[in-house]
Amino acid sequence: MKQRWTTTEMGNQKNKTFVITGATSGLGLADTKALYEKDATIIMAGRSAKKGQQVLNDIEKSVVTHTGKLLFIPVDLASLESIHHFVEVLSKTVSSIDVLINNAGVMEIPTRQLTIDGFEKQFGTDFLGPFALTGLMLPLLRKSKNPRIVTISSIAQKGGRINFQNLQSEKRYTPVSAYSQAKLADVIFAKELQRLSDENGWGLHSFAAHPGGARTNLSRGAGEHNFNRFFLDITHRFLMPAEKGALSTLFAATSDQAEDGNFYGPTGFLEMWGWPGIAKAPRAEDPTVARRLWSVSEQLTDVHYGKMFGGTKL
């Protein structure tokens, strides 16, 4: 890929419709602003309709666009019911989606918490939520000529393990291992989705991306995850601005140079800083783990990708 890719190289996105989860802050907000500036239509998805509308109004006032459009639709990725409802509303709002950016996430929650559906909160919000959302959005994505799905992982995936005996961290919980497992699952998902699409002729383009280290609420340790707050307060100052952290995602979401099934992220120091390049995820390469994780995820979410394409369960 070309070195030092920036948004100046991003083509005009007029006539393209994006869904971005977690679009009201941090990296999702940076993605939204950059794409809106390039005339994209963006469905901003987040938990709070009130905050969503406020942020949307602020972007409309501050970002110059000629034909870009913004809409906000609420979704809670920690609830399968909310995800189903979101897709119902979305289907009544637009006829197709070109790009889904699975960006929303929570990190290193100090004590084990559960989603509404009883999943460990990071595994549920950062992985099973996007798994269900992507599957349910397939009818809308398939109506696009070149549907892309970008799923956001983290360098934390490097330390992750998919522990099928303790997927929901019931037996042992540590914030770091639960987050790392969810973020490894995100890369496995992106790659396996591409493999299944190629095998079954679904016509999807799936990528994983990570931002390196970017200054956002999440890296500051705000919100639910005050683990290591002192450490995060200091390190967070040395991270990249969200606009730079968002580049790998924007590259995967828009560039013709992005190759199906790849994982993009900064290539500089410890993959924390730098320009988008191809990131490594050796633990995401085991096909046995990928197939088992896929099958477990379909069972847990009751979202069956094969059925979404008019077939049977995979």
Ligand SMILES: NC(=O)c1ccc[n+]([C@@H]2O[C@H](COP(=O)([O-])OP(=O)(O)OC[C@H]3O[C@@H](n4cnc5c(N)ncnc54)[C@H](O)[C@@H]3O)[C@@H](O)[C@H]2O)c1
């Ligand atoms: N900032 C970094 O350095 C960094 C590093 C690696 C990976 N990431 C990943 O980047 C993504 C974006 O994080 P960020 O750094 O911009 O942090 P952030 O906290 O600013 O953004 C996260 C967004 O997700 C939303 N969200 C959280 N739970 C949700 C739920 N249940 N339903 C819907 N939305 C929900 C939040 O409201 C917020 O808008 C996350 O997936 C995170 O794991 C960030």
